[in-house]
Amino acid sequence: MKISTKGRYAVRLLLDLALYNTKDPIALKDIAKRQGISEKYLEQIIAILNKAGYVRSIRGAQGGYVLAKNPEDYTVGGILRLTEGDLTPVSCVGQNPSDCERRNQCVTVRIWEKLYDAISGVIDNITLADLVEWHNETSDQYVI
């Protein structure tokens, strides 16, 4: 029942882009350094974000990445679903429920449905813009 580093790093990566983005692309090396995350590992994560159109890449020297959309257009839920896969607590709920022959008889499904709704309710209602705002509130003295 844990969010993996992949998803968490993806959120921090995009937040870093949102905070440090001017108009020039940002090299992954710099993000890795600021966030204290292996650059090689971040490569794989940002590849996912790139393919999904979450970031735009500029290749070659002085290249890097920029956000493809406005911060308020990224939900945490979207980022996590992309990197973690679906976020249902069990595989028999959600929009692609795996079929289980006990489905009809099984009362516990209701638990997982309520749980999934609660989870979605949180992560689908926090955007990168919120994170930026939270950051600005709390950290004159800190960088992320």
Next chain:
Amino acid sequence: MKISTKGRYAVRLLLDLALYNTKDPIALKDIAKRQGISEKYLEQIIAILNKAGYVRSIRGAQGGYVLAKNPEDYTVGGILRLTEGDLTPVSCVGQNPSDCERRNQCVTVRIWEKLYDAISGVIDNITLADLVEWHNETSDQYVI
């Protein structure tokens, strides 16, 4: 971000006990058969519940298990925390947060705190008695 079979089976096991309990102990073999779960695997799970005082065991022939408390005294959260370990989505939140040197600077913690609150809000407010009730509502025609 999945609940493992251990936790899910524990819930079904206790629900089975709540539904089929009269005053006589129920053999694990019967639960395993009804639930379609390996008896050997259930052994290990019920051992946890037994040690925690969730069930009472009667050894020997005609032995088995009975619930130690009333169904309304078991929360799903309690069962899951016991079998799954803590249910925080990341290790840096909850009552035993692992210390992270980025803790003060890290805005994403707020996401995970909100998420954990939402998760707890659901699972700590569903009891075995609720599951029994849901079961009785929906299944004249079905067994669990």
Next chain:
DNA sequence: ATAAATTCTACTTGACAGATAGGAATTAAG
């Protein structure tokens, strides 16, 4: 005594998280 049950401990298997590694392709700058 026997059979039915719980209890205990060890082992197996496969999958996956969390990286690391190396080189190919692209491009700005000198």
Next chain:
DNA sequence: CTTAATTCCTATCTGTCAAGTAGAATTTAT
């Protein structure tokens, strides 16, 4: 036009853990 900086691609590694299997010891009702 060469160099250095960067993204892109694919393969490999390592440890951990979920999910179960296995076998034998212990307890107890009949």
